[in-house]
Structure formats: structure tokens, C-alpha cells
Amino acid sequence: xxxxxxxxxxxxxxxxxxxxxxxxxxxxxxxxxxxxxxxxxxxxxxxxxxxxxxxxxxxxxxxxxxxxxxxxxxxxxxxxxxxxxxxxxxxxxxxxxxxxxxxxxxxxxxxxxxxxxxxxxxxxxxxxxxxxxxxxxxxxxxxxxxxxxxxxxxxxxxxxxxxxxxxxxxxxxxxxxxxxxxxxxxxxxxxxxxxxxxxxxxxxxxxxxxxxxxxxxxxxxxxxxxxxxxxxxxxxxxxxxxxxxxxxxxxxxxxxxxxxxxxxxxxxxxxxxxxxxxxxxxxxxxxxxxxxxxxxxxx
Amino acid sequence: xxxxxxxxxxxxxxxxxxxxxxxxxxxxxxxxxxxxxxxxxxxxxxxxxxxxxxxxxxxxxxxxxxxxxxxxxxxxxxxxxxxxxxxxxxxxxxxxxxxxxxxxxxxxxxxxxxxxxxxxxxxxxxxxxxxxxxxxxxxxxxxxxxxxxxxxxxxxxxxxxxxxxxxxxxxxxxxxxxxxxxxxxxxxxxxxxxxxxxxxxxxxxxxxxxxxxxxxxxxxxxxxxxxxxxxxxxxxxxxxxxxxxxxxxxxxxxxxxxxxxxxxxxxxxxxxxxxxxxxxxxxxxxxxxxxxxxxx
Numbered sequence: 229x230x231x232x233x234x235x236x237x238x239x240x241x242x243x244x245x246x247x248x249x250x251x252x253x254x255x256x257x258x259x260x261x262x263x264x265x266x267x268x269x270x271x272x273x274x275x276x277x278x279x280x281x282x283x284x285x286x287x288x289x290x291x292x293x294x295x296x297x298x299x300x301x302x303x304x305x306x307x308x309x310x311x312x313x314x315x316x317x318x319x320x321x322x323x324x325x326x327x328x329x330x331x332x333x334x335x336x337x338x339x340x341x342x343x344x345x346x347x348x349x350x351x352x353x354x355x356x357x358x359x360x361x362x363x364x365x366x367x368x369x370x371x372x373x374x375x376x377x378x379x380x381x382x383x384x385x386x387x388x389x390x391x392x393x394x395x396x397x398x399x400x401x402x403x404x405x406x407x408x409x410x411x412x413x414x415x416x417x418x419x420x421x422x423x424x425x426x427x428x429x430x431x432x433x434x435x436x437x438x439x440x441x442x443x444x445x446x447x448x449x450x451x452x453x454x455x456x457x458x459x460x461x462x463x464x465x466x467x468x469x470x471x472x473x474x475x476x477x478x479x480x481x482x483x484x485x486x487x488x489x490x491x492x493x494x495x496x497x498x499x500x501x502x503x504x505x506x507x508x509x510x511x512x513x514x515x516x517x518x519x520x521x522x523x524x525x526x527x
Numbered sequence: 528x529x530x531x532x533x534x535x536x537x538x539x540x541x542x543x544x545x546x547x548x549x550x551x552x553x554x555x556x557x558x559x560x561x562x563x564x565x566x567x568x569x570x571x572x573x574x575x576x577x578x579x580x581x582x583x584x585x586x587x588x589x590x591x592x593x594x595x596x597x598x599x600x601x602x603x604x605x606x607x608x609x610x611x612x613x614x615x616x617x618x619x620x621x622x623x624x625x626x627x628x629x630x631x632x633x634x635x636x637x638x639x640x641x642x643x644x645x646x647x648x649x650x651x652x653x654x655x656x657x658x659x660x661x662x663x664x665x666x667x668x669x670x671x672x673x674x675x676x677x678x679x680x681x682x683x684x685x686x687x688x689x690x691x692x693x694x695x696x697x698x699x700x701x702x703x704x705x706x707x708x709x710x711x712x713x714x715x716x717x718x719x720x721x722x723x724x725x726x727x728x729x730x731x732x733x734x735x736x737x738x739x740x741x742x743x744x745x746x747x748x749x750x751x752x753x754x755x756x757x758x759x760x761x762x763x764x765x766x767x768x769x770x771x772x773x774x775x776x777x778x779x780x781x782x783x784x785x786x787x788x789x790x791x792x793x794x795x796x797x798x799x800x801x802x803x804x805x806x807x808x809x810x811x812x813x814x815x816x817x818x819x820x821x822x823x
Contacts, residue, residue, distance in 0.1 A: 347541045
């Protein structure tokens, strides 16, 4: 009988309906779902086109790039553009720089923000609410206002082309302090009281009770700061002059200036920059998504 | 004795927590804000000492035709925001279903968001290539014999940036819309069904009003971001052709770091700040009004 065949069982699993569903209902639902998948696939394909086009170009020999009409499947397929791009400028160094800068900025930001946030949320000291208000007021000030004085300051300190110039200004954001303070306020006070009775000092309470309970908020802040720092372009553009101190976005932009029309090389370089983060995202996508919604709606 | 030492430790403990953040906050935020405000009233080329000139920078700004045209460009780019919001909402509705493999599609729609802006800008420069770019190839294939020159064209430069931005950020707001859609109580739809509403009526009378908060939020954050557009323009057009894609931040950058007019650049930065503040205050006002209308 067709009714109990594996096709039927597959359909019931696929459409997530019970095994007793009538044949008509199954067909109707199956048709609707197929239509939906069709729309999804077409939309997804058009979103992916730029990536596919990049991949295709990066696997072409230079002569094949300017063939008319353009080829979607490269013929022949060559991998040489990747090592060529990698060796044309110090991409390894750019990756390392970006990594050092983004990790340090993130750790520094999460650490200083969480300390200050704890003070604002739980400790009492004169002027607390006024200082917090000042923090809040600066949330609105765009980086373009502060960048010129900060640039002048770092230049006078002789910090142009140094890691500290790339890291320090990104480490102190009112946003981080604000986000974590709001989260710390939701932690039940009783937990801290209990720890205090057990003889814990304030720092121990912060370190052993509050931080471990704040995993999601800390992760949200860390994701935001890391991605922001990893993709930052304007600030590195100001404080970096030498090839060896360039971060990835800056190095890539400089690469474009050097090899302006060598499209297969340029696309190989773009792909090298895009892919690691994409893979990281695909592996951790649940975590990313949660963090982004939380960070956006709370901030 | 013991009590006294405990008291003194209590006194400095909060400051110990606050200090790392506060020191950095003062150095990289508070003092620079003050310094920037002072600079806006000065003439300064970095080499010679700054000279106080009162409101001269702002007067110059009023008569600076470049400034007005770049402000116009920046606002023009924001015309893409409603389009992008519509695309985001469409994607969110599309993936707001419990069918197999839906997470896969959500992941794909989000890919452009996590891609490096500079890399993506380079990719689109190639897509927009007038002779060999894939976009014009597709256009010729559907019968457009003279497709635009995109980034190289006075008319199509700005729309080119808008199209790329829609593609690039739609996935982000899709997630926000998705969260909002999933927070709508199912009973509202059931009630509407009992009243005989069709799919379109359900969307218009149930979904859309329930999305007003997230619509508002997305619009404002996108506008604030829109005022700061820079990197993609720097990589794709260098503000050209003939300044037709130069944004305000690009103009600040050139004034400060190419022409060393630090004072003038600071003045523009403050105007930018005030514009953004204006948008936020407007949002706040409208938000309050809306709340009053809803809750009486």
C-alpha cells in the first residue's frame, strides 16, 4: 500500500504532521510547503550571488576575468590567486594585528565596563548617579566628535603606529557600562547578601557571584565589541601609517589601491577576509543571534 | 582599630571599581568632547598654535556649498532605509515559520551582516563594473542595452551605494523583526480569524500595529548609522564622481586629515552630532506621544 510507504513516512516527518493525516491534507500541505521553499531558495540564492560571484572570480586566470559574456564556472579553475594575494602584502601580519587589537579591546572593555557597572549597580558613593548620568549623556556622542582630539593626543604621545593607539580608545565605551549595569540590577540581591554573611568581600562577590551569573550579558557585550573592533576602519586609518601595523580592513583597502584592476587577485583577497568570520558565525550562529537581539534591544 | 580600617576600606572600594573605566572615559571621551568643542571655535592647522575665531567656522559652514551638497548626499543615502526595512520585514515573515531547515535560511540571510564591510565594498565594486560586472551582464541579458555605469555615474552613484547597503544590513534587522513577530500573541490571530480576516487583513490589522515599536527603533538606529556612513564610500568611490557620493563624515575626514583644517572639521563634527541628537529627541518625543495615544 502507498499509504504506509516510506514516501508517506518521509512526508509526515518533513511536514511535521501526525501519521494519521489524510492523503488530501498531506498533499495540500506539501504543495504549500514546496511553494514556500521555492521562494526561500530563490531569495537565498539572490542573497548569495555576490559571494558566489566573488568565489568564481577568485578562481579564474586573469585572462578569463575579462571574457565577454562573463563565465560563472571558471575554466580553468585555478587556486593560484589565493597564495598570490596572501604573499603580495603581509596578510598574515594584518590578521595577527586585527586579532591582537580585537581581543585586547574586547577583554579590556568587558573588564573595565563590568567593574564600573558593578559600582553603579550595587555600591554607594557620593556623586554616583551624577557620574552615571554623564556616562549616559555621552552615549549619543558619535566617534567623529572625539576622534580629532584623541588623534592629536596620541600623536603628541608618539603613539602613532602602535597597538595601544589602536586598542585604548575602543576600550572605554559608555555602552558597555550601561548594558552591564542594567543586567546586574536584575540579579537578586539575596545571593550577594548570603555571600557577604559567609565572609566574602566586595571584590569576591563581584568576581565569584556576579560575573558567573552574567554570562549572557558579558557574551553579548564581547560579541559586539569584538565585531566592532574587527571591522573598524576609520580609526585605524588615522593612527596607522606603516604596512606592518595595518589591521585587516585597512590592509585590504591598501591592497585594492595597489592592485586596482587585478580582479581575480582582489576577489581572492576579499574572500580570505570574509571567510574566517563567516565560518565562525555559521558554527556559533545560535549564540550570535541571541547576542545581537539582546544587545540591540537593551542598548 | 579594626573597625576604623574596615571603614576606610569601604570608602575607597567603590572608587577602585570605578577608576579603570572612569580614567579611560575621561581621557578618551569626556576631555576630547570638551577639546573638540573648543576646536570648533578655533582656526588650527596642527603645526601652528590654535587661534580663537569665535563663530567664524560656523559662518563659513553656512556658506559652504560643498557642505550643503554633502549633507544632501548623506540624507539621500537614507532614502534606502525604508526600502531596507521593507526587505528586512519580508525576510522576517519568510523565515518566521516552523518548517524543516528554516535555520539554514536564516543563517544565509544573515551572512552579509557578518562579512567585513571593506571586503564587501570591494566585491560590490566588481559587481558594479560597467563592462565586465555581473550586474550589467544580467541587465543586458534581460534586454537593457545600455545599462548604467553605476559607481562611475553622476546619477547612479548614490543609488549604487544604497542597493549595496540594503543587501548588506537587511539580515540584521530581519532578526529584530523576527523577534518582534514571534512576540505577537497567537490569540490575536485566532481572534482575527474568527472575525473572518484574510491573510492580508491579519497582516494589516494585527501584525503591522504590533510592529510599531520595532519599526521605530530600526528607523532611528539606521538614521543614526546613516549619518556616519564612511568606509564603503572611501573604498568604492572616494566620494566621486565630482563629489556626488561624498558623505558628511568623509568631508570631516578630508578637512581634518588631508587639508589639516582641524577647527573646521570639528565644527562639522558638532553639526553632525546635533543632527543626530535632533533625530533622537524627535524619536523620544514621538515615542511619548505614541505611548499616550495607546495608553490614554
